[in-house]
Structures are given as C-alpha cells and as structure tokens.
Amino acid sequence: MTVQTFGSSLPSMSGAALSPEIIQLKFDHPANDDVEYQRRRGLITEVSLRYREGEPVPRVEYTEAEDEVWRTIGQRTDAAHARFACQRYRDAWAELDLDRDRVPQLADINAVITPRTGFRMTPVTGFVSPRSFFGELARGVFLSTQYIRYAKTPLFSPDPDVIHEVIGHAPTLLDPLLAELNRRFGRTAIRVDDATLEEVIRMHWFTLETGLAIEDGRPKAYGAAILSSPQEMEHCITRATLRPFDIEAICGTSFEPTVLQDQLFLSESLDYTVATVSAWLDTL
Numbered sequence: 001m002t003v004q005t006f007g008s009s010l011p012s013m014s015g016a017a018l019s020p021e022i023i024q025l026k027f028d029h030p031a032n033d034d035v036e037y038q039r040r041r042g043l044i045t046e047v048s049l050r051y052r053e054g055e056p057v058p059r060v061e062y063t064e065a066e067d068e069v070w071r072t073i074g075q076r077t078d079a080a081h082a083r084f085a086c087q088r089y090r091d092a093w094a095e096l097d098l099d100r101d102r103v104p105q106l107a108d109i110n111a112v113i114t115p116r117t118g119f120r121m122t123p124v125t126g127f128v129s130p131r132s133f134f135g136e137l138a139r140g141v142f143l144s145t146q147y148i149r150y151a152k153t154p155l156f157s158p159d160p161d162v163i164h165e166v167i168g169h170a171p172t173l174l175d176p177l178l179a180e181l182n183r184r185f186g187r188t189a190i191r192v193d194d195a196t197l198e199e200v201i202r203m204h205w206f207t208l209e210t211g212l213a214i215e216d217g218r219p220k221a222y223g224a225a226i227l228s229s230p231q232e233m234e235h236c237i238t239r240a241t242l243r244p245f246d247i248e249a250i251c252g253t254s255f256e257p258t259v260l261q262d263q264l265f266l267s268e269s270l271d272y273t274v275a276t277v278s279a280w281l282d283t284l
C-alpha cells in the first residue's frame with residue numbers, strides 16, 4: 001500500500017459502498033481505456049471485500065495471465081535485487097520463500113510474518129487515507145491490495161498492486177527492525193495534528209517506500225516502491241537525483257506517488273536511517 005494524500009482514487013475500505021462490476025481508474029493509468037482490465041480488477045475487489053476481521057484473508061484465484069505477470073516481475077526483480085537491494089531486505093525476502101510461479105496469497109504470507117513480528121497483511125481495494133493507513137499500521141495491520149498491475153505495462157505500476165505489497169512490503173513486515181519502524185510510523189501518525197502528519201507521510205514515502213542507503217560503498221534500496229518495480233529501479237540508478245538523507249529536507253519535500261521518482265534520499269546506512277527516523281518519530 002502507498003499512502004495517497006490527494007483524494008481517494010478507488011473505494012478504500014472493506015464495507016465501503018461499491019459497484020464492483022467495473023473499477024474506474026480516476027488518474028492517469030495505462031489501463032484507463034481497458035474495460036476488461038477494470039472489470040477484472042472489480043472482480044478481485046469483490047473478493048477483498050469479503051474479508052472480515054479475525055478471519056483468514058480470502059484467496060484470489062489469479063488467472064494464468066496474472067501468474068505470468070508475477071513470473072515476469074519475479075525474474076526481473078531477482079536480478080536487480082542481487083545488486084541493488086539492501087541485505088536486510090534480501091534476507092527477509094529469502095526467508096519468505098514465496099512461490100515463484102503463482103501470485104502469492106496474503107493468507108500464506110501472514111502464516112510466515114505474523115508468528116515472527118505480529119504483523120498481518122489484510123485486504124484493501126485501493127489507495128486509502130493516511131489516517132486509515134497509519135491507524136491500521138499502529139496495530140500491526142498492513143493494508144494490502146489484491147488486484148494485480150496492468151499486464152501491458154508490468155515493469156511499473158502507478159498505483160500499489162499485490163506485487164508491490166508482496167515484493168515491496170512483505171519483507172519489511174517480516175524483518176523485526178523494519179517491522180518495528182512500520183509500527184512506529186503508525187503509532188506516531190495517529191497522535192499528531194494534520195500539519196505534522198504531512199511530515200510523517202513524507203518521511204514514510206522517502207524511507208519505507210523509496211528509501212536508499214549506502215551498503216558496501218554503494219546505494220542500495222530498501223523502499224517498497226523501488227524494489228517492486230524493475231523500471232523504477234532502473235530509473236533510480238540512471239536518472240534520479242540522490243539527495244543526502246536529512247530530516248528537515250525530507251519534511252520539506254513533496255512527492256507524487258503515481259509516477260517514476262526523480263528525487264530520492266540516500267542515507268549512510270539502513271541502521272542509521274532506522275535509528276534516526278525512530279528517534280524523530282518519538283519526538284513528535
């Protein structure tokens with residue numbers, strides 16, 4: 001999931017009023033004119049809406065074409081992660097040991113991460129408000145989409161899909177240090193005023209979504225939006241401006257989550273980032 005700060009593009013929470021036959025994409029999306037994709041996304045949304053607190057996450061029967069998108073992304077990200085992902089992320093990813101042939105189910109991921117860190121990934125149908133997202137995060141719930149990105153543009157998705165959740169976020173919910181940082185973002189966000197919340201949103205975006213840290217003398221990614229998109233990783237290496245990690249600079253920098261990122265923040269190490277951001281969150 002990615003926090004969306006400028007209005008909800010899609011029905012957001014379980015139980016929301018919804019006409020699920022066709023999901024209309026209300027921002028610049030490569031599938032804006034593809035009614036079949038939108039209809040399929042609506043069907044998956046219907047599955048997500050069946051979720052009830054305390055029950056296992058409903059399973060989606062992904063199609064062969066959707067499994068093929070998963071395989072394509074998996075092959076591309078494996079190679080990229082080997083040279084461009086932080087070790088802590090890679091260790092957690094290896095431990096998840098997900099099926100490489102079929103789109104993973106949130107229920108199966110929960111069976112691995114919940115006993116370790118207490119986190120659960122539960123379904124949501126699209127962008128959610130910051131208050132909703134962080135409120136759930138505070139109690140160890142990570143709101144996750146179940147629909148899958150557009151097959152004609154698999155290397156980058158403008159909005160969070162199940163591949164983003166699974167490749168980008170699931171490892172950070174399994175690793176105890178990063179899971180605690182996720183939870184700390186939630187705990188802080190639910191107690192601050194709107195102006196401070198905007199800073200928390202930016203800090204979350206420029207760390208757990210798009211963060212980079214030096215490792216073995218090179219920039220490595222630990223942010224979910226970067227690690228779940230082969231195109232974003234390539235863009236980040238070749239085109240993006242890497243700015244020095246700085247709390248004040250991050251709080252003063254706006255972002256647009258639906259496009260490739262042109263500026264990112266690079267810290268001296270992932271451990272430094274976690275310690276610094278945690279200390280900052282505790283002061284708010």
Ligand SMILES: [Fe+2]
Nearest residue numbers: 001002160224
């Ligand atoms: Fe995300």
